[in-house]
Amino acid sequence: MTMNLLPSERLAEFRECLAAGARLYGPVEVDGIVLFEELGGRPPAIRPGNPANSLKSFLCPQTEAVFDFEGGYTDVALRVPAAPTAQAIFGVRPCDAVALERVSRVLLAEPFADESYRQRREMTTILTMACREAGPHCFCRSVGVSPADGRGSDVVLYPADGHYLLEAVTARGLSVLQSAGAFLDPARDEAARATCQSTPVPLIGAVEREDLAARLEAVALHPHWDELARRCLGCGACTFLCPTCYCFALFDTVRGARGRRSRGWDSCQFKDYSLMAGGHDPLPTKASRIRRRFLHKLSRFPAVQGEYACVGCGRCGGTCPVGLHLAGVLSELEEVLR
Amino acid sequence: MTDRQAALRDIAAGLLGGGQFATFIGFRAGLDPSRPVPHFVRDASGAGALVINPFCGAGLARHVLEALEDGPVGILTRGCDGLGLERLIADGRVARERLHIVAVACRGAVDPARARAILGRIPERAEVDAQAVTLIAGEERRSVPRDSCLLSRCLNCVDPSPRLADSWLDEPLPAGVRDFKAVSHMEQQPPEARYAFWARQFRRCIRCYACRNVCPACSCRSCSLDDPELQERATSLADQFGFQFTRAYHVAGRCVACGECQRACPMSIPLSLLNEKFLKDIRDSFGIADPHRPSAVEPLACYRPDDPESWRGDAR
Numbered sequence A: 001m002t003m004n005l006l007p008s009e010r011l012a013e014f015r016e017c018l019a020a021g022a023r024l025y026g027p028v029e030v031d032g033i034v035l036f037e038e039l040g041g042r043p044p045a046i047r048p049g050n051p052a053n054s055l056k057s058f059l060c061p062q063t064e065a066v067f068d069f070e071g072g073y074t075d076v077a078l079r080v081p082a083a084p085t086a087q088a089i090f091g092v093r094p095c096d097a098v099a100l101e102r103v104s105r106v107l108l109a110e111p112f113a114d115e116s117y118r119q120r121r122e123m124t125t126i127l128t129m130a131c132r133e134a135g136p137h138c139f140c141r142s143v144g145v146s147p148a149d150g151r152g153s154d155v156v157l158y159p160a161d162g163h164y165l166l167e168a169v170t171a172r173g174l175s176v177l178q179s180a181g182a183f184l185d186p187a188r189d190e191a192a193r194a195t196c197q198s199t200p201v202p203l204i205g206a207v208e209r210e211d212l213a214a215r216l217e218a219v220a221l222h223p224h225w226d227e228l229a230r231r232c233l234g235c236g237a238c239t240f241l242c243p244t245c246y247c248f249a250l251f252d253t254v255r256g257a258r259g260r261r262s263r264g265w266d267s268c269q270f271k272d273y274s275l276m277a278g279g280h281d282p283l284p285t286k287a288s289r290i291r292r293r294f295l296h297k298l299s300r301f302p303a304v305q306g307e308y309a310c311v312g313c314g315r316c317g318g319t320c321p322v323g324l325h326l327a328g329v330l331s332e333l334e335e336v337l338r
Numbered sequence B: 001m002t003d004r005q006a007a008l009r010d011i012a013a014g015l016l017g018g019g020q021f022a023t024f025i026g027f028r029a030g031l032d033p034s035r036p037v038p039h040f041v042r043d044a045s046g047a048g049a050l051v052i053n054p055f056c057g058a059g060l061a062r063h064v065l066e067a068l069e070d071g072p073v074g075i076l077t078r079g080c081d082g083l084g085l086e087r088l089i090a091d092g093r094v095a096r097e098r099l100h101i102v103a104v105a106c107r108g109a110v111d112p113a114r115a116r117a118i119l120g121r122i123p124e125r126a127e128v129d130a131q132a133v134t135l136i137a138g139e140e141r142r143s144v145p146r147d148s149c150l151l152s153r154c155l156n157c158v159d160p161s162p163r164l165a166d167s168w169l170d171e172p173l174p175a176g177v178r179d180f181k182a183v184s185h186m187e188q189q190p191p192e193a194r195y196a197f198w199a200r201q202f203r204r205c206i207r208c209y210a211c212r213n214v215c216p217a218c219s220c221r222s223c224s225l226d227d228p229e230l231q232e233r234a235t236s237l238a239d240q241f242g243f244q245f246t247r248a249y250h251v252a253g254r255c256v257a258c259g260e261c262q263r264a265c266p267m268s269i270p271l272s273l274l275n276e277k278f279l280k281d282i283r284d285s286f287g288i289a290d291p292h293r294p295s296a297v298e299p300l301a302c303y304r305p306d307d308p309e310s311w312r313g314d315a316r
């Protein structure tokens, strides 16, 4: 695909040109933590690793209205929210972009494509910053993602000294580069990409295993899941922040004759997540829910989709209040099996 | 340090070996040396995995609720854990006699994220004393001020040792008096500045309720936050304020200032500052010097027939 060089000092102009036709989001530092937010002219905080929240916040928002309703039993009037407008997200890490590709496999699968997600995905341009340095909890490479991965991105920027190598991955990315043509230099710098491809990633040793799925299935009933369950708080922060977790729930709030049907993030780590009408709950214990999270990501999803439902972004590693994250749990399981 | 660790392992092994105790709660090493994890030892032979070091940050008190379902519990207890246990006991959720409290004096726990930012890599060890923190990785040793890398609750801690104990690993350290400096500073800001500050904080809440799930004062079996009719799950700013006030009011008068809510919050929302406001108001309105310590007289939890204000409003 098309490649160009962007001198580092013109990066701000490049961003301005993105902001012209769309709301522009990117990582910013707020009270000491880095979050994806609307940039609003602020300089992006591009740091090793990922912001606390993921792109989910903009593509499957934490809560959104499905429709508002008003009326009685037979004469209900529905009002659906306005269609989403164009947005561009700058400074995404490759793992997060790959995560979108994973989520899309589920939410865009026909015949039940998720209309709200589809509209947002079509209105979103992803501008990825490849990693020259990984974050402390990253392990992308051991789940088949590279610090120079272009999947899920429209444009990838490979940082080098004094400039960025820009690669358009999609037709949408190509039109971004065309509209920013004035800042770009048609020269190439293959080394910029190669450098990112070989960026060292800290936690891969804890996760990289042959037959990961088979090994996990083999310990599915090991008592260590009970030990993990004693430690886990069941808060679901790991899944709310995970870029590849896509579960949601519908809920209605009714005020007199008016109300709203909303959808919002749900989590397999919550008690009652799988409670069915009639009272049966296939995931009745915390241990069964934790096991489900790991098996889903590393065995069941790959069995159907051929890829892990974890991109090694490291968020769960940095945020679980009791250190019960993907790399940590896998290394503990290896330890108890020894 | 190692003396305490050896003594802890002996006590835990003794309790579990004696057959009366089902679980001992402490810490074990995590994948990252700066993040030990809560650990639940189930038999005497497992006690060797227990560690004590300045990276042991997670609060342990709340974990007794589930562990007690299997039988009596031994638990490593710092000052903040001790206050949490007192809370659970005062609220009738835990029976004192089903606990064996192994007390340890604490000089503060290191915040792994701040320590890593200072060192530029993950620290392997740390030493904490009353003056400074020394972070160690490989050959590198760096001494830094306490306030640069301890957990914020530890910087305001006035309870280094628990008040309840069945065994001691060392000598207790004296208790202090809370000074409420941060709240006083906040109270002096104009209302618009305070509103802007809290709006910025609350806006990023992801409503995971980790703050509730770790809290020793939030131990209800079923919670209003889980009912969308009682607490809307929407995340507009108004809903975020609504949730945050609900949480803070529900623990007002029972919060023990253990700081677990803030430590657990994945979005680094300074929840302790809200809790401290309630504590300071209780101190100032009711003349209670240490309102975070559970006691026989808890002004927001008792009703007196001679109360000058009628709670039912029938004196209208």
Ligand code: SF4
Residues within 6 Å of the ligand: A231, A232, A233, A234, A235, A236, A237, A238, A239, A269, A319, A320, A321, A322, A323, A324, A325, B210
């Ligand atoms: S694994 Fe950690 S973040 Fe996830 S639900 Fe359990 S305690 Fe919360």
Ligand code: SF4
Residues within 6 Å of the ligand: A238, A241, A242, A243, A244, A245, A297, A309, A310, A311, A312, A313, A314, A315, A316, A317, A326
């Ligand atoms: S499981 Fe953890 S490391 Fe994997 S994608 Fe989710 S948050 Fe990232």
Ligand code: SF4
Residues within 6 Å of the ligand: B204, B205, B206, B207, B208, B209, B210, B211, B212, B261, B264, B265, B266, B267, B268, B269, B271
């Ligand atoms: S832990 Fe933090 S992010 Fe989660 S609900 Fe509480 S305040 Fe919000």
Ligand code: SF4
Residues within 6 Å of the ligand: B211, B214, B215, B216, B217, B218, B251, B254, B255, B256, B257, B258, B259, B260, B261, B262, B272, B275
């Ligand atoms: S509100 Fe926070 S500081 Fe207070 S008892 Fe609960 S977890 Fe501890």
